[in-house]
Amino acid sequence: MAFQFEDFVLDFERRELRRAGALVALEPQVFDLLTFLVRNRDRVVTRDNLLDAIWNGRVVSESTLASRINAVRRAINDSGEEQRLIRTVARKGVRFIGEVVETASAPPVPRDEATASLPLPDRPAIAVLPFSNLSGEIEQDYFSDGISEDIITALSKLRWFFVIARNSSFIYKGRAVHLRQVADELGVRYVVEGSVRKDGERVRITAQLNDVATGSHLWAERYDRELADVFAVQDEITEAIVAAIEPQLYAAENFRAQRKPPGSMDAWDLVMRALSHYWRVTRQDHVVAQALLEKAIALDPDYGKALGLLGTSYMFTAHMGWMDMAAALPLAERAATAAIRADGEDPWAHNALGHVHLFARRFEDALAEFETALQLNPNFALAQGYYGLALSYCGRWRDADEAARRAIRLSPRDPYAPVYFGIAAYARFLGEDYEEAIRLAHESLRQRSDFVGAHRVLTAAAGMAEKTDIARKALQELQRAQPNISLAWIAEFMPIRLAADRERYLEGFRRAGLS
Secondary structure, X not given: OEEEEOOEEEEOOOOEEEEXXXXXXXXXXHHHHHHHXXXXXXXXXXXXXXXXXXXXXXXXXXXXXXXXXXXXXXXXXXXXXXXXXEEEEOOOEEEEOOOOEEXXXXXXXXXXXXXXXXXOOOOOXXXXXXXXXXXXXXXXXXXXXXXXXXHHHHHHOOOOOEEOOHHHHHHHOOOOOOHHHHHHHHOOOEEEEEEEEEEOOEEEEEEEEEXXXXXXXXXXXXXXEEHHHHHHHHHHHHHHXXXXXXXXXXXXXXXXXXXXXXXXHHHHHHHHHHHHHHOOOOHHHHHHHHHHHHHHHHHOOOOHHHHHHHHHHHHHHHHOOOOOHHHHHHHXXXXXXXXXXXXXXXXXXXXXXXXXXXXXXXXHXXXXXXXXXXXXXXXXXXXXXXXXXHHHHOOOHHHHHHHHHHHHHHXXXXXXXXXXXXXXXXXXXXXXXXXXXXXXXXXXXXXXXXXXXXXXXXHHHHHHOOOHHHHHHHHHHHHHHOOOOOHHHHHHHOOOOOHHHHXXXXXXXXXXXXX
């Protein structure tokens, strides 16, 4: 049995939620809660109903219940303010109010180019799965996620490793999948998995390194430490992974994670919470992330990653049309320059400053900052993708196309993958390959139907290709996604360096009917 609502399909038998064909990552409990609400959409579901159905009658806190309902809303692009699909009925409960069509379960999705097994790179390829939260409180998920994320970051800085980006590893969060499937889908040989149990000021971390090709466990360890020692434990785990996979390189390089830890554990805690929102790629989540990062910086003004992430978030929201560019640019520049002063070795700091330079039309400076970020972390998919965007705005469309495709390979199951496909589409537009630009833009929108950048490229490419119907429909969707779009906005806020590139882009929109 499957339930269709808006552009979502909830398949109960396959335990999948898809949006416009793209799989939406859901924790098992969140999936069960959504399914229960949809199946009981004809009535208001009370708190007791939810406790009986989802928690087997176990009493949980109001904050836990609210957190799970909010997680369901985020998964289906709803919110507590909008309540478009899930409505709260005061003093009674909640009800799913979306229009639902029941169908038979969908047939298995064919393994196309986007889902087929990926070839192994020429370097040791590794994926770090999100560590399981054994603390008993769902609110502690961000903490175990943060442990995993820091290990990914440390490994990513090693040039001799090919490390899958965090967002692709994290689609397996809460899912029971065989490591062979993970290895095939991400194109890796090694998989790291583990768990975290936080209890007051103590933390227990377990980690295991698996060689999927041979089916063997290369290394496993358990750490019981004070919470204040968590950064040292992360370094120990990273060192052990490197030693197990590449002992000769480990001996030659005398590896030690090079990073400047925050001065406050509370600041790190806030940044991990912010990242959990940042990677959801929605307007409201970026607002929440920015507020959390401001708190982290108030606690630790020299926390480079917090400052760099804040600057990057400001620029992304402006580029998506969610924030005024003129207001975002000085805020982002202040955060990015402070990040560089605080920790010049942090890739997020250089990534943020690269964004600022790009939209301030300081093109050579932008390219230099993205290149520095990638020197510091060769596996930084986000910086790789936006390096491609900077190259495309500079008119170097072949280099841009290559950079965008490299970002897709680094993180093939990424919530930001639609952005990378959109960048590749724009590069192909500049190369006057309008058919491929249209194809890549469609792939971007298949994965994320609300991505503004792909709507823009699709509209302009279809206009230049004289595909009138596609151009007209694309423009309608673009105006829905970005109501303030106009030829004047494109000319002012899209930093296209070459006059000929800018004029051709505008001409595509004119042919589509934009004024």
